[in-house]
Amino acid sequence: MAELNLILLGPPGAGKGTQAARLTEDFGLPHIATGDILRAAVKAQTDLGREAKRYMDAGELVPDTVITGVILDRIAQDDARDGFLLDGFPRTVEQADSLGAAIERTGRRLTGALLISAPDDVVVRRIIGRRIDPRTGEVYHVDFDPPADASVELVQRDDDSEATVRKRLAVYHQQTEPLISYYDERGLLRRFDGTQAPDDVHAHIRAAISTLQREDEL
Ligand code: AP5
Numbered sequence: 076m077a078e079l080n081l082i083l084l085g086p087p088g089a090g091k092g093t094q095a096a097r098l099t100e101d102f103g104l105p106h107i108a109t110g111d112i113l114r115a116a117v118k119a120q121t122d123l124g125r126e127a128k129r130y131m132d133a134g135e136l137v138p139d140t141v142i143t144g145v146i147l148d149r150i151a152q153d154d155a156r157d158g159f160l161l162d163g164f165p166r167t168v169e170q171a172d173s174l175g176a177a178i179e180r181t182g183r184r185l186t187g188a189l190l191i192s193a194p195d196d197v198v199v200r201r202i203i204g205r206r207i208d209p210r211t212g213e214v215y216h217v218d219f220d221p222p223a224d225a226s227v228e229l230v231q232r233d234d235d236s237e238a239t240v241r242k243r244l245a246v247y248h249q250q251t252e253p254l255i256s257y258y259d260e261r262g263l264l265r266r267f268d269g270t271q272a273p274d275d276v277h278a279h280i281r282a283a284i285s286t287l288q289r290e291d292e293l
Contacts, residue, residue: 077186077288077291077292078156078157078158078183078186079102079104079157079158079159079160079186079284079287079288079291080150080158080159080178080183080184080185080186081098081104081158081159081160081161081185081186081187081188081189081284082161082164082165082185082187082188082189082258083095083160083161083162083163083189083191084188084189084190084191084251084254084255084258085190085191085192085193085269086192086193086195086198086244086247086248086251087198087202087240087243087244087247088193088197088198088199088201088202088205088240089191089192089193089198089269090191090193090201090269090273090276091108091162091163091191092108092110092162092214093214093273094191094273094276094277094280095108095160095162096214097277097281098160098277098280098281098284099160101281101284102158102160102284103157104155104157104158104159104160105154105155105159105160106160106162107146107149107150107155107159107160107161107162107164108162108163109142109145109146109161109162109163109164109166110162110163112145112146112149113127113131113137113142114131114232117131123141123145126141127141127142131233131234132233132234132239133239133242134234134238134239134240134241134242134243134246135242135246136166136167136246136250139167139169139170139173142164142170143169143170143173143174146161146164146174147173147174147177150177150178151181158186161174165254166250166251166254167250167251167254168253168254168257171254171257171258185263186263186287186288186291187263187264187265187283187284187287188254188258188263188264188265189265189267189280189283189284190255190258190264190265190266190267191267191269191276191280192266192267192268192269193268193269193270194270195244197269197270198240198244199237199240199241199244201216201219202235202240203235203236203237203240204216204217204218204219205231205232205235206229206230206231207229207230207231207232208222208227208229209228209229209230215229220273265280265283265287267279267280267283
């Protein structure tokens with residue numbers, strides 16, 4: 076079966092992580108989320124974490140030189156041999172160029188770039204209400220998706236304050252949005268309406284990936 080090398084694109088709070096959790100189960104792909112990798116590095120106080128923290132807390136992107144090598148090494152690991160689902164990378168044209176060159180060097184190719192869109196006011200509301208179960212990593216929302224057990228103690232991400240979210244959105248529009256035409260011009264972009272219910276977004280993306288998979292096998 077052909078490799079499924081996929082990228083998830085979209086603003087903070089569009090639902091990339093929510094959908095990635097479902098899609099990795101559907102297609103058996105490793106979910107490679109740069110934000111999760113960086114937060115784990117911050118927690119473990121590694122050199123990468125110490126370098127990344129000040130950018131993350133300010134809602135800015137960590138420099139390309141800090142993140143790109145980490146992700147290129149990650150997609151070369153054994154569990155990503157049959158494909159991967161990248162969430163949060165690439166985020167700049169430079170990162171996209173580095174990814175494209177690395178993939179080509181190893182004789183692989185990208186299968187698709189999946190864009191989940193949602194307007195700024197929707198994503199701000201989602202992010203301010205996002206809460207995480209620190210024991211399981213499960214993501215909830217205080218209004219849209221509260222935990223069934225109300226006694227579970229949830230935490231909020233350090234960068235989920237309203238001011239930081241607005242900064243992250245501005246960075247997205249300026250530095251990441253150009254990737255939409257970048258991948259569209261290469262025939263790789265597929266668009267999804269992230270304002271729909273999570274199950275509906277999931278059904279649309281799953282169907283699109285199945286189509287990409289079939290096209291790749293022809
Ligand atoms: P990262 O962790 O990647 O954050 P992000 O892109 O801002 O995305 P989020 O995780 O906030 O949103 P999401 O789309 O995954 O939404 P979710 O599914 O959780 O990056 C953090 C930082 O790391 C960056 O700011 C930067 O500093 C650094 N960084 C990361 N990658 C980098 C890179 N490549 N280069 C440089 N720096 C980098 O959903 C959000 C909420 O909405 C949840 O509560 C969920 O329950 C709810 N929800 C989801 N879908 C729906 C729906 N359909 N309807 C209703 N509610 C929904």
